[in-house]
Amino acid sequence: MWKRIFGPDLRREWYLLKMPEGPMKQFYRKPIPWPETDYRELEYLCIDLELTGLNPLTDEILSIGFAPIVDQNVILSESAHYLVRPSGDLPENSVVVHGLTDDRLAEAEPLENVLPHVLMALSGRVLLAHHAPIELGFLNVACERLYGYPLLTRAVDTLELEKRNRLQRNQPIDGGVLRLAKARETYNLPRYRAHNALVDAVASGELFLAQAAHKAAKGEKLMLRELMFKNR
Amino acid sequence: MDIELIEIRDFLKQHHPFDLLPKEALEKLPKSIEVRYARRGTVLFEPGEENKFLWVVRTGAVETLDPEGNLLARLSEGECFGVRAILRGGIAVNRCEAIEDSLLYLMPVTEFDRLREAYPQFAFFFSPMGGDRLRSARELAETGGENGMGLMSAKVRDMLKRPPVTTSADVTIQQAAQQMSKEGVSCLLVTDGGKLIGIVTDKDLRNRVVAKGIAYDHPLSEIMTTDPIFIQADDYLFDALLTMSRSNIRHLPIIDNDEVAGVVTTTNIIQKQTTSMVYLVGDIYKRNSIAGLREVVKQVPAMVMNLVDTGASAHNIGHVVSTVTDAIATRLLQLAEEKFGEPPVPYSWIVVGSEARHEQTALSDQDNGLILHDSYDEARHGEYFRNLSKFVSDGLNDCGYIYCPGDVMATNDKWRQPLSQWKKYFAKWIDTPEPEALMLSSVFFDMRSIYGDESLYTNLREFVLKKATGNRIFLSFMAGNALTHQPPLGFFKNFVLIRGGENDHTFDLKHNGVVPIIDLARTYALDAGLSEVNTEDRLKAAVEKKIISQAGANDLLDALEFISITRLRHQARQIRNSQKADNFMPPDDMSHFERNHLKDAFNVVKTMQSALASAYT
Incomplete structure (x- = not known):
């Protein structure tokens, strides 16, 4: 009960009361997924960001890809991919990493145009990412900056989940086995050659379906709490 | 995006x-x-x-x-x-x-x-076709259906079932739509004095009227497609299908003597195609004379071409063609029994080689034999089976399945023998694998019974598999035999071509392409004691028995399919150019893409051959 009183659920209700109309309030209209729910009954939004660096306060988002999971299916018809226009010039090394050029990004949209789409898709759903602190951190900073409110959500981190599963089963966690491509191999998932935010988002979504399917006992409930990312 | x-x-x-x-x-x-x-x-x-x-x-x-x-x-x-x-x-x-x-x-x-709906070639893939569906076709034909019609011989005219639904260009859009819904049609032909001047389809009403918000009282001429593509009633149905897929349209007006005669749609073409496939086989069982059977067989080359064009797999095509051949022989045997009376002792009519493997892709020569029950007595029953074999073999020859040059036919006394004699043959081939024995083995290990008492055949098969399975000496000879045909690839992965003679600068897609894979699969099958005869089935079963890896089998299956379909396309092209179909492929006739894929396919065969060589020899 203590957690419920001071947790994100109550804070959400408080925000709803005092917050002006806008994308953030739209986002908070639906309740945050409750941890004591069977994971199959929940919806998820697989998200991946491509960034100029890893610091949410100083680095920028270059692209966002997402796809929802409904009824344990990744729904590609509701997937989306946005190029985001950064406010400054690109540092050289990230151009190399992602193959994004200033030219291509010139066609991109500013973050304030893209973020509402993300929030709408995420509303009432569990955020899902491979190494979720990145996505949580950057989206939270973006929300704070653009709307003055933090992003309260529950998340699944497929990387952390894989690590936990492996530790539980006494399997090694070194040698890069936690990386997205390697972790997927363990579950007989295909190797994707292309890398962009949407492909990686879909890839992490598929990984989650596999991880959960392997963890869940037949006919028994498996609560979100057991799969959820716990960082706070 | x-x-x-x-x-x-x-x-x-x-x-x-x-x-x-x-x-x-x-x-x-x-x-x-x-x-x-x-x-x-x-x-x-x-x-x-x-x-x-x-x-x-x-x-x-x-x-x-x-x-x-x-x-x-x-x-x-x-x-x-x-x-x-x-x-x-x-x-x-x-x-x-x-x-x-x-x-x-x-x-x-x-x-x-x-x-x-939009892509007939895609729909065709999912329409009922292929082996088991042909079998149900046989049942359907036995219960009596309408008269069969050949696949390629079908003309656009055959699709004319109702008078055309026409109107004039000056009616309103609404009147036209009302007429369409009253007649239950998805398109309307617009005519002027019997001449076709336009066409309007359901899609036009959606895209050009409703979506654009055009008032329903405008004249039809505003939204119709003028001077539409059409086809002549005497053209082949197959041409209609090609025209439609080429232009990506679903309705094709039919013109007969300059007048509008009707319309053909993708839906009814696809229905037509599958029914004609079905009836081709069904038809065979209704023919009572060799001349009648020959009529049916004549449609086979065109059917193969059509299947190649519509994107059927070589595996499927092999199955369909072999099923037709089975049906012809079965019908001939029925006719023979009508003529000569009930068989005095049980027998099984067997086929060997490509037909047995369900891999026949054209009218080829006949390879068959007879397994007789051991109660057979030459003096009393000899004449009956000589007559029966001659009748069937002659009939097949007349239909286009010419006599086997190697005399592997039931008319040859050697291949018309009681079960015990067949067992002796196989025992000898397996125990003393001499060159001739190995040649005969590779022919007779691909065997299937198509008519008569199947237990004679299964009994023989069990005997053979038991004797061959795990017999290292025999298998090493078979493996050696399987390596006699090599893919036409040189040391630097370039094509090795035939030099001089009639087939200068080509390579042989059959002997250097398909045959090596068939030989590999046969060796695996004998090693594992598999009863499968079809190459694809053998490879899949060999994986189950862990004779080869899943990856190796997949590669071989892909290679087999690619080489086979390349060969079929080559032959279809030759037939279309009024040339005699053969297996000799000039590399220049292929696209860059095909060449590279073919090299990959040959490379797979090479790799699997060396694996075989090190495992067995």
């Missing part, structure tokens, strides 16, 4: 029948897909349950079982299932279960229907 889902598009593009879709349709495809993960043992649907998707295996494997639990299909990467349920209104007929951890792509039925 779908470029981000390029992985999914590329995957689908690599697999049949999605490879038949044009680029623009492929681009949109990923956006309609739902992705599901199934652990090994997960039941995807059971008979009677709802299924609203076409399923495609991305990774893993799925089994389809009928309600009695018989295995119908084992599907691996790139293969589709759930089709029968969709065609039955969304209720599953069979049980589907993931037998490995699998990632599955699900295409909603609405999207599937849209694609089938």
Whole structure:
């Protein structure tokens, strides 16, 4: 009960009361997924960001890809991919990493145009990412900056989940086995050659379906709490 | 924007029948897909349950079982299932279960229907066709159906079932729409004094009227397609199909003597095609004379061409053609029994070689034999079976299945023998594998009974498998034999071509392409004691028995399919240019893409041959 009183659920209700109309309030209209729910009954939004660096306060988002999971299916018809226009010039090394050029990004949209789409898709759903602190951190900073409110959500981190599963089963966690491509191999998932935010988002979504399917006992409930990312 | 889902598009593009879709349709495809993960043992649907998707295996494997639990299909990467349920209104007929951890792509039925509607070549893939469906065709024909019509001989005229629904250009859009709904048609032909001047389809009413907000009282001439593409009533139906897929249209007006005679739609062409496939075989059982059978057989080359053009797999084509040949021989045997009376002792009519393997792709020479019951007595029964064999063999020859140059026929006393004698033959071949014995082995190990007392054949087969399985000496000879035909690849992965003579600068797609794979599969089958005869079935079964790896088998299967279909396309091209079909491929006739794929395919064969060499010899 203590957690419920001071947790994100109550804070959400408080925000709803005092917050002006806008994308953030739209986002908070639906309740945050409750941890004591069977994971199959929940919806998820697989998200991946491509960034100029890893610091949410100083680095920028270059692209966002997402796809929802409904009824344990990744729904590609509701997937989306946005190029985001950064406010400054690109540092050289990230151009190399992602193959994004200033030219291509010139066609991109500013973050304030893209973020509402993300929030709408995420509303009432569990955020899902491979190494979720990145996505949580950057989206939270973006929300704070653009709307003055933090992003309260529950998340699944497929990387952390894989690590936990492996530790539980006494399997090694070194040698890069936690990386997205390697972790997927363990579950007989295909190797994707292309890398962009949407492909990686879909890839992490598929990984989650596999991880959960392997963890869940037949006919028994498996609560979100057991799969959820716990960082706070 | 779908470029981000390029992985999914590329995957689908690599697999049949999605490879038949044009680029623009492929681009949109990923956006309609739902992705599901199934652990090994997960039941995807059971008979009677709802299924609203076409399923495609991305990774893993799925089994389809009928309600009695018989295995119908084992599907691996790139293969589709759930089709029968969709065609039955969304209720599953069979049980589907993931037998490995699998990632599955699900295409909603609405999207599937849209694609089938828009692309006839895609729809054709899912229309009832192929082996088991031909078998049900036989049943259908026995209960009596309408008169059969040949596939390629069918003319556009045959599609004329009702007078054309026409109107004039000055009626209003609403009047035209009312006429369409009253007549229950999806398109309206616009005429002027009997001459075709335009066409209006359901789609036009949607795209050009409703979507654009045009008032319904405007004249039809404003929205019709003027001077539409049409086809002559005396053209072949097949040309109509090609015209429609080429222009991406679904309605094609038919003109007869300069007058509008009707319209042909993709839907009725596809129905027509499958029924004619069905009736081709059905027809055979209604013919009472050799002349009548010859009529049916004459349609086979055209049927093969048509199947190649519509994107059927070589595996399927082999099955269809062999089934036709089986049916011809079966009918001849029935006629022979009518003529000479009941057989005095049980017998089994066997076929060997490509027909036995279900891999016949053209009218080839006949290879057959007779296994007689051991109660056979030459003095009393000899004449009956000599007559029967001669009747059938002559009949096959008259139909176009010419006498076997090597005399492997039931008319040869040597191949018309009691079961015990057949066992002696095989025992000798296996125990003393001399060159001639090995040659005969590779012919007779591919054997199937098509008529008569099948137990004679199964008895022989069990004997042979028992004797050959695990017999290292014999297998090493078979393996050596399997290496006599090499893929035409040089040391630097370039093609090795035939030099001089009639076939200068070509390579042999049969002896250096298909045959090495068939030989490999036969050796695996004998090693593992597999009763399968078809090369694909043998390879799959060899994986089960762990004779070869899944990856090795998949590579070989892909190579076999690619080489076979290349050969069939080559032959179809020759027939179309009024040349004699052969197996000699000039590399210059191929695209860059085909050349590279063929090299890859040959390379697979080479690799598997060396693996065989080190394992057995």
